[in-house]
Amino acid sequence: xxxxxxxxxATTIHPWAVQAEALxxxxxxxxxxxxxxxxxxxxxHGLLGPNGAGKTTLMRALATVLKPAxxxxxxxxxxxxxxxxxxxxxxxxxYLPQHFGFYPRFTVREFVSYMAWLKEMPKAxxxxxxxxxxxxxxxxxxxxxxxxxxxxxxxxxxxxxxAIVNDPQVLLLDEPTVGxxxxxxxxxxxxxxxxxxxxxxxxSTHLVEDVAAACTEVVLVNEGRLVWQGxxxxxxxxxDASHAGDSAAERGYSAILRRSRAEAAR
Amino acid sequence: MTTHPxxxxxxxxxxxxxxxxxxxxxxxxxxxxxxxxxxxxxAGGTTDGSRALIxxxxxxxxxxxxxxxxxARRRWFRPAVRHRWAVAALLPWVSMTISVLAAAALLGxxxxxxxxxxxxxxxxxxLPGVAAAWSRRADPAWELIAGTPAAGLTMVLRRTAAVLALxxxxxxxxxMAGAGTPTALMLLPSLxxxxxxxxxxxxxxxxxxALGLMGVWTAAVVAPSLAVAELPVVLEPASAGVWAxxxxxxxxxxxxxxxxxxxxxxx
Numbered sequence: 106x107x108x109x110x111x112x113x114x115a116t117t118i119h120p121w122a123v124q125a126e127a128l129x130x131x132x133x134x135x136x137x138x139x140x141x142x143x144x145x146x147x148x149x150h151g152l153l154g155p156n157g158a159g160k161t162t163l164m165r166a167l168a169t170v171l172k173p174a175x176x177x178x179x180x181x182x183x184x185x186x187x188x189x190x191x192x193x194x195x196x197x198x199x200y201l202p203q204h205f206g207f208y209p210r211f212t213v214r215e216f217v218s219y220m221a222w223l224k225e226m227p228k229a230x231x232x233x234x235x236x237x238x239x240x241x242x243x244x245x246x247x248x249x250x251x252x253x254x255x256x257x258x259x260x261x262x263x264x265x266x267x268a269i270v271n272d273p274q275v276l277l278l279d280e281p282t283v284g285x286x287x288x289x290x291x292x293x294x295x296x297x298x299x300x301x302x303x304x305x306x307x308x309s310t311h312l313v314e315d316v317a318a319a320c321t322e323v324v325l326v327n328e329g330r331l332v333w334q335g336x337x338x339x340x341x342x343x344x345d346a347s348h349a350g351d352s353a354a355e356r357g358y359s360a361i362l363r364r365s366r367a368e369a370a371r
Numbered sequence: 372m373t374t375h376p377x378x379x380x381x382x383x384x385x386x387x388x389x390x391x392x393x394x395x396x397x398x399x400x401x402x403x404x405x406x407x408x409x410x411x412x413x414a415g416g417t418t419d420g421s422r423a424l425i426x427x428x429x430x431x432x433x434x435x436x437x438x439x440x441x442x443a444r445r446r447w448f449r450p451a452v453r454h455r456w457a458v459a460a461l462l463p464w465v466s467m468t469i470s471v472l473a474a475a476a477l478l479g480x481x482x483x484x485x486x487x488x489x490x491x492x493x494x495x496x497x498l499p500g501v502a503a504a505w506s507r508r509a510d511p512a513w514e515l516i517a518g519t520p521a522a523g524l525t526m527v528l529r530r531t532a533a534v535l536a537l538x539x540x541x542x543x544x545x546x547m548a549g550a551g552t553p554t555a556l557m558l559l560p561s562l563x564x565x566x567x568x569x570x571x572x573x574x575x576x577x578x579x580x581a582l583g584l585m586g587v588w589t590a591a592v593v594a595p596s597l598a599v600a601e602l603p604v605v606l607e608p609a610s611a612g613v614w615a616x617x618x619x620x621x622x623x624x625x626x627x628x629x630x631x632x633x634x635x636x637x638x
Contacts, residue, residue, distance in 0.1 A: 170518045172634050195518065198518065
């Protein structure tokens with residue numbers, strides 16, 4: 106017989122994987138995220154917004170590398186603002202930053218397993234998890250090539266492999282499709298759908314068509330605030346022929362942005 | 372807690388008795404996986420047919436293992452992945468520091484009229500290495516690493532310890548080689564400056580803190596004492612106790628700021 110600790114009896118089901126209330130995050134001295142309310146559950150969420158909307162700052166705050174300046178942020182039911190202990194949340198996180206830095210002399214396998222070690226995975230599980238992550242992004246043929254010999258698209262995929270190596274419950278990808286060719290983008294969307302069946306995936310991107318094709322939900326931010334949240338179908342229904350854009354989703358995107366700017370100007 | 376199956380049930384399982392229903396077989400197998408005693412009982416009840424089969428499988432396996440490729444030999448000269456970055460990033464800075472110390476010792480040897488160069492630059496000796504250990508420039512994957520659970524004060528201290536392990540012996544050797552330089556005054560100020568760099572670094576970034584402290588020390592202590600050709604009061608033998616106290620206080624304060632090493636602001 107042994108006592109059951111509080112951590113073991115704590116509920117593992119939370120209504121939202123990511124929950125932000127009146128969140129404020131600073132980028133330098135400027136409040137890049139200002140009063141954002143957001144709730145994300147399981148599924149693939151596309152984060153859209155113009156340049157300077159605060160997407161990258163929001164991603165960094167969700168990855169817990171930036172401390173919120175105000176408001177509340179809860180990941181997987183645990184608060185991550187202030188002096189909270191981030192360790193257990195971070196074990197369930199996957200993050201691909203916009204500027205993906207890497208060690209040029211490491212091979213793909215060494216890099217991914219180093220990240221798995223930093224994510225405090227059990228030592229015995231690391232080799233298999235590394236191989237699986239590399240297989241899932243389609244880099245198996247290049248697993249033992251040094252990172253400096255890879256092309257831009259392959260590097261992105263190595264970056265995605267390190268993000269998914271620990272089977273994260275919250276996966277944050279900042280501009281993951283940059284440098285991928287059309288075929289790789291299709292494979293990548295397939296991978297997103299696969300991961301999104303039981304994890305919360307947030308993909309920040311400029312490409313509206315990626316969001317329309319691969320995401321179950323669209324999150325639109327502008328000037329540090331949540332402007333709109335809905336399904337891709339609802340997004341396409343927002344625009345009509347009078348709005349700028351080459352596809353229905355792009356017209357919906359520009360219609361929502363124009364409306365929000367008009368409201369802000371009033 | 373599970374009860375052990377009866378010997379009769381194990382014997383029937385060993386003989387592949389068709390009368391055993393699937394549920395019983397499953398629960399038996401689950402139990403056998405965990406219970407060494409019952410596995411031993413099962414081995415005792417094996418039929419001759421099973422024994423012959425197991426022998427044949429063992430022989431086949433032995434032959435295939437003998438025919439297959441030999442296991443890969445461990446490569447002794449390949450350091451663990453996680454150490455290689457540190458070697459590439461820290462060694463240049465640390466070797467630069469050691470050369471500067473050697474140059475200072477030579478200068479002191481040739482110009483005995485001036486105050487000891489070694490003593491004046493010793494407090495700054497670990498700072499270039501410490502700055503490289505936790506900086507955006509030296510570590511290309513800084514943003515990835517900052518988001519992992521392993522990042523934090525423990526990691527900073529481990530990297531700092533690696534730097535100190537190389538710099539401190541160098542300081543001690545130069546201190547003992549130069550006549551009239553007390554070893555305590557070589558080491559204590561450098562430890563105090565290391566602690567101050569980490570403490571200030573938790574607020575403004577370790578690299579910036581190191582650069583700032585080096586600038587302040589050079590302007591406030593090194594330059595004036597070279598100008599008047601006299602050792603400053605802070606490096607007199609009597610101030611060793613003060614340096615020790617300052618080091619202890621700064622080190623304690625670092626632990627209060629531990630959580631900021633989990634965020635990007637410390638880079």
